[in-house]
Amino acid sequence: MKGLEGKRIVITRPAERAQDSVEMVKSYGAIPIVTPTIELKDSKPDEMINLCKMKNELDWLIFTSPRAIEAFFKYCNDIKSAENLKIAVIGPKTGEILDKYHIKADLIPDNYTAEGMLEAFEKFDVKGMRIGLPRTMVARYTLPHGLQNRGAEVILADAYKSEMPDDKSKIYELIDDILKKEIDIIMFTSPLTVKNLVKIAKEENKDGILDILQNEEVLVAAIGPITKKVLDAYKIDPIMPEVYTFKDMLDKLVEVMNNSEE
Structure with missing residues (x-):
């Protein structure tokens, strides 16, 4: 794609989630630079095991990432035996991971957010239903509270936690590259990818990167409104696609870059 050809694009998502993004960035003629600013770790296996044991009592299981x-199926490999259980996923990429376990999602919302999931569930009477929701406990409570307000019983299970990477060397390199303006675009895929970068920059007394990002000397992209909200708080105005996927974010960047060259 002409707009991104030769551009150096930083991918801040966790290393294990980055490979597909790398290939996608390359397909646009850009140069991917993987710099994870978060690290994902399993949190409470016992809660995954307990949720698995409840599978025959659940009406729905919702995966939001x-x-x-991956955390759930590490401890639960017989979910297909739950005949009445339906599964919802937050978006098509999450659905693709579910496909790897030879299970098809029963519901994918049009809008890949908690609000979109709640909207998709409006077609069901969830009153009295039991809904399992394995996730990170730092996630917003929009979805569980919304379902509970409609009368559902929501069983939360602590699936994984997002932390600062143990090895911060690549983050230090990224900060220096931003200061030297040796990259063109940074793509943020979650609020914590933003917060951790800023935290390290401030600890290193290099929060001058904020001026560069605020002045759009290095472009910033956000995959969705929750990440954008965090960037807005730092007075950074990111590029954001209408559909919250990595590919749509790249397409939006192509559009912006091409328009800037006209």
């Missing part, structure tokens, strides 16, 4: 699926 690929990592939640």
Whole structure:
């Protein structure tokens, strides 16, 4: 794609989630630079095991990230035996991870957010239903509270946690590259990918990167409104696609770059 050809694009998502993104960035003629600013780790296996044991009592199981699926199926390999259980996923990429376990999602919302999931569930009477929700406990409570307000019983299970990477060397390199303006675009895929970068920059007394990002000397992209909200708080105005996927974010960047060259 002409707009991104030769551009150096930083991918801040966790290393294990980055490979597909790397290939996608390359397909646009850009140069991917993987710099994870978060690290995902399993949190409470006992809660995954207990949720698995409840599978025959659940009406729905909702996965809001690929990592939640991986954490759950690490401890639950017989979910197909739950005949009445339906599964919802937050978006098509999460659905692709579910496919790897030879299970098809029964519901994918049009809008890949908690609000979109709640909207998709409006077609069901969830009153009295039991809904399992394995996820990170730092996630917003929009989805569980919304379902509970409609009368559902939501069983939360702590699937994984997002932390600062143990090895911060690549983050230090990224900060220096931003200061030297040796990259063109940074793509943020979650609020914590933003917060951790800023935290390290401030600890290193290099929060001058904020001026560069605020002045759009290095472009910033956000995959969705929750990540954008965090960037807005730092007075950074990111590029954001209408559909919250990595590919749509790249397409939006192509559009912006091409328009800037006209």
